Amino acid sequence: MNIDTKLLASTILGTASLLGVATASAQHSAPVDSAPVAVLTADEAMGSTLSSKEANALQALITDDWLEKELSAETEAGVLMTVRATYAQHVFEPIWTKKGTKSLKRARADLFSYGIVASDTSGDLLDNIISQRFDGKTAVARAEADLRLTAAWVRMASAVSGGLSDNGEAAASKTDQPSQSTVQKNLVDAAKGDADDILSDMEPTHPQYVRLKKELKHYRELKAEGGWLAIPTGDAIEPGDTDARVPALRERLEREGYLEPESWTDALLQTIGLEDGVAELSNATGNKKDASADSAMVFDSELEEGLKAFQRHHGLEDDGVLGDKTVAALNESVESKIDRIADTMNRWRHYDDLGQKYIWANIPSFMVEGWESDRMEISMKTIVGMPTRETPVFSDQIEYAVANPKWYAPVSIVKKDKLSKLAKDPSYAARKNFTVIDRATGEQVSAASVDWTHPASAENYQLIQGPGASNALGDMKIIFPNQYSVYLHGTPGQSLFDKAQRTFSSGCIRLENPDEMAEWIAEDDPVVSKKDVEEALEGTKPERIDFTNETQIHITYMTVTVGEDGTPFFWRDVYNEEGGLMMVDKYAPLYVPQTEEEMAKTATSRQKG
Numbered sequence: 001m002n003i004d005t006k007l008l009a010s011t012i013l014g015t016a017s018l019l020g021v022a023t024a025s026a027q028h029s030a031p032v033d034s035a036p037v038a039v040l041t042a043d044e045a046m047g048s049t050l051s052s053k054e055a056n057a058l059q060a061l062i063t064d065d066w067l068e069k070e071l072s073a074e075t076e077a078g079v080l081m082t083v084r085a086t087y088a089q090h091v092f093e094p095i096w097t098k099k100g101t102k103s104l105k106r107a108r109a110d111l112f113s114y115g116i117v118a119s120d121t122s123g124d125l126l127d128n129i130i131s132q133r134f135d136g137k138t139a140v141a142r143a144e145a146d147l148r149l150t151a152a153w154v155r156m157a158s159a160v161s162g163g164l165s166d167n168g169e170a171a172a173s174k175t176d177q178p179s180q181s182t183v184q185k186n187l188v189d190a191a192k193g194d195a196d197d198i199l200s201d202m203e204p205t206h207p208q209y210v211r212l213k214k215e216l217k218h219y220r221e222l223k224a225e226g227g228w229l230a231i232p233t234g235d236a237i238e239p240g241d242t243d244a245r246v247p248a249l250r251e252r253l254e255r256e257g258y259l260e261p262e263s264w265t266d267a268l269l270q271t272i273g274l275e276d277g278v279a280e281l282s283n284a285t286g287n288k289k290d291a292s293a294d295s296a297m298v299f300d301s302e303l304e305e306g307l308k309a310f311q312r313h314h315g316l317e318d319d320g321v322l323g324d325k326t327v328a329a330l331n332e333s334v335e336s337k338i339d340r341i342a343d344t345m346n347r348w349r350h351y352d353d354l355g356q357k358y359i360w361a362n363i364p365s366f367m368v369e370g371w372e373s374d375r376m377e378i379s380m381k382t383i384v385g386m387p388t389r390e391t392p393v394f395s396d397q398i399e400y401a402v403a404n405p406k407w408y409a410p411v412s413i414v415k416k417d418k419l420s421k422l423a424k425d426p427s428y429a430a431r432k433n434f435t436v437i438d439r440a441t442g443e444q445v446s447a448a449s450v451d452w453t454h455p456a457s458a459e460n461y462q463l464i465q466g467p468g469a470s471n472a473l474g475d476m477k478i479i480f481p482n483q484y485s486v487y488l489h490g491t492p493g494q495s496l497f498d499k500a501q502r503t504f505s506s507g508c509i510r511l512e513n514p515d516e517m518a519e520w521i522a523e524d525d526p527v528v529s530k531k532d533v534e535e536a537l538e539g540t541k542p543e544r545i546d547f548t549n550e551t552q553i554h555i556t557y558m559t560v561t562v563g564e565d566g567t568p569f570f571w572r573d574v575y576n577e578e579g580g581l582m583m584v585d586k587y588a589p590l591y592v593p594q595t596e597e598e599m600a601k602t603a604t605s606r607q608k609g
Contacts, residue, residue, distance in 0.1 A: 071155075075154060078165055086183075095146065097191060097192055099193035100149075103190065103194060107153075111160070115342030115345040130145075163349075208558070216338065227335070232591065238299065239304040245322075246299050249299075249303065253306045259306035340570065341568075351556075357373075363556065364558065366382050366383070366384060366502045368488070370521075383493075384509055390575050392486060393555055395554045395555070397550060398479070399480055405477045427448075433468050434464065439460055471492065488508070489510060489514060491510040501574065521549075
């Protein structure tokens with residue numbers, strides 16, 4: 001799968017290179033350098049009287065390719081040409097005012113809320129550059145400082161927007177759609193004092209990005225509160241069991257909001273016999289202490305429901321059993337989740353205009369959604385490629401659908417999946433409605449006449465599966481011609497949609513209800529209609545339906561999504577794409593069970609609070 005597995009690194013503002021510094025801070029450090037807005041006089045705003053020496057120095061630096069040497073590895077030539085033109089239009093005088101540098105410092109501090117972290121030392125370095133801009137001893141020093149401020153702004157703008165291009169258009173992304181900003185205008189406005197507001201305007205507006213930004217803030221708050229503790233490994237725990245790790249599970253689910261704290265502390269206090277939660281532990285009998293400990297260790301129905309909710313939000317089978325996979329998901333640290341949210345925000349920055357009407361198929365969540373006018377109108381489960389036959393990430397446009405399609409089995413699938421079955425029993429072809437075509441003559445031949453053990457048989461014979469109940473594509477396929485030969489289609493294997501992790505295909509995306517998706521695409525088409533799709537499906541032969549409206553499709557790999565109700569989903573990394581991320585403490589520190597006295601004391605404290 002051709003996707004950058006180190007996208008998170010770019011969320012550290014291209015990042016450590018923001019001002020030419022090599023080291024980066026921990027992702028979770030607090031933002032710094034927030035500067036208040038000041039009312040400045042005209043002279044104060046410019047910092048000093050304009051000097052032809054500075055203009056001469058700036059012109060010399062730009063002519064000597066200073067911008068190219070500083071930024072060519074980080075942005076495209078069109079952006080550098082636009083920056084050069086900006087200085088030329090200002091007669092090579094410095095463009096950064098004192099008000100502008102204050103706004104640049106605010107913009108840098110705001111990067112934290114975008115999931116981008118600047119380097120530890122860049123704050124001091126930025127102050128030094130600003131000082132050089134206005135108080136440098138030589139015209140060359142003042143001129144170069146102005147260019148360094150511009151380079152810092154370009155890096156920030158590129159990081160927040162997902163990349164700059166000619167005249168501020170977003171760099172060529174998977175969607176190949178331009179943004180509406182202009183580098184030259186934005187740079188001048190930033191230098192005058194609007195750097196922070198301009199960065200905010202350049203931020204993505206995708207619904208998922210906006211929701212993720214809220215979750216980033218929420219999980220950073222959880223981290224500030226101490227995060228959570230890992231649950232010790234052991235045998236699986238099922239509802240009704242009594243286990244010493246149950247208190248750890250309760251506490252863990254509470255921390256992320258899957259279980260209300262009162263749901264068990266009240267019951268514990270009642271069992272201990274502490275009236276109003278204020279009686280002393282010494283007033284409780286030893287038997288009550290024993291009962292409280294036993295009660296706290298019971299895997300009850302309420303805990304089961306909380307665990308099932310956690311499992312559903314983490315791409316796991318919601319069986320309510322605390323098994324190895326669930327423990328591993330529970331033990332992922334809050335820092336790791338923050339990293340994943342920030343990484344996903346950064347991935348969204350590479351998508352500009354998704355289109356007025358589009359299909360979003362996200363691989364790790366095994367879901368596809370149909371959106372129009374920023375509103376989700378249809379969604380359904382998917383089955384995606386196996387880890388050995390990954391579904392690729394790319395964007396395209398839907399062109400047509402085929403009802404009751406034939407399936408032309410690719411050579412690779414014939415080799416991997418069909419040859420052994422045909423060699424064992426040639427009648428397999430007839431049972432599964434396959435026609436065998438001799439590629440050399442184009443004639444149909446009997447499956448029994450072919451030596452399926454021959455190494456070249458997959459290349460020499462084409463398998464074509466006719467429409468019907470056993471057809472691998474179901475009764476509908478939706479096509480967007482691409483280099484990967486990937487498309488959307490149905491499947492006769494509907495039972496697979498009941499699985500939580502659905503990596504079963506050979507690369508294409510199987511839809512739970514492809515007919516409904518085709519009808520949705522046709523809804524506002526000026527030529528074809530939903531009825532046309534329905535009538536095509538009523539037949540028994542393949543029928544092509546050409547769409548004339550523009551429906552984009554975006555196949556993505558986002559391991560964090562946020563539901564319409566604002567709840568996050570942390571999906572399994574099914575293709576191990578996050579293996580290269582700079583993860584922070586992937587697993588939380590281990591939970592240490594409390595003594596009976598500590599448990600009762602904690603419960604009493606919570607009741608009082």
